[in-house]
Amino acid sequence: MTRKSNHCTVAAGMFASLLAAAFVLSGPGSAEAYNWVGATNTATCSQLNMADNASHNIYQGGLRVDTVAALTWARTNVVDPTNVNTNAVSTSTSTTDVIAVNNYYTNECGHNWASGVFGAVSCHSVTASGRCQQHYMRINLTYMDSEGTSTERAVLAHEMGHTLGLAHRSETYANMYPYWPQATAYWDSHDVGHINTNY
Numbered sequence: 001m002t003r004k005s006n007h008c009t010v011a012a013g014m015f016a017s018l019l020a021a022a023f024v025l026s027g028p029g030s031a032e033a034y035n036w037v038g039a040t041n042t043a044t045c046s047q048l049n050m051a052d053n054a055s056h057n058i059y060q061g062g063l064r065v066d067t068v069a070a071l072t073w074a075r076t077n078v079v080d081p082t083n084v085n086t087n088a089v090s091t092s093t094s095t096t097d098v099i100a101v102n103n104y105y106t107n108e109c110g111h112n113w114a115s116g117v118f119g120a121v122s123c124h125s126v127t128a129s130g131r132c133q134q135h136y137m138r139i140n141l142t143y144m145d146s147e148g149t150s151t152e153r154a155v156l157a158h159e160m161g162h163t164l165g166l167a168h169r170s171e172t173y174a175n176m177y178p179y180w181p182q183a184t185a186y187w188d189s190h191d192v193g194h195i196n197t198n199y
């Protein structure tokens, strides 16, 4: 999830849950070292799960043209340089890895989208090995309407990271930092290391 709000204006409960998730997932050591969720065997709106393999097919048939452009940029410049290879597919099935959708969301998956949620990822179904068979990646057009290309690219790269198992980081310089504006649309060597170690 990427949020427009800063720490002070995010609802206390929501921020607490984000922190809890980060630290539960992180284990001992610094938060930076452990933003990897692994295979969680979970398909809910509230928990991430790594993808089932390194061939990452993305259905983007319902996306607005600017969202497609930002997603294409993120795939080409951020994801494809790693061990994961993305493909945009024109039809979707129950095993398509990512269903990318955009809308003017209000309460999808229990999020208060109007409070500044730019995008969110959830695992829709799992494989026998507990990895995610299919993620949904939701992008909030309310904020895409008011933001420029650089923000859209940063948000799409961030959400794509979630579809592969990256969790949030506490470092403000990281793309997986959950609050807007992100300092970069690129993953750094730390995030790429998680990806390349696991795919």
Ligand SMILES: [Zn+2]
Binding pocket: 001, 002, 158, 162, 168, 178
């Ligand atoms: Zn996020």
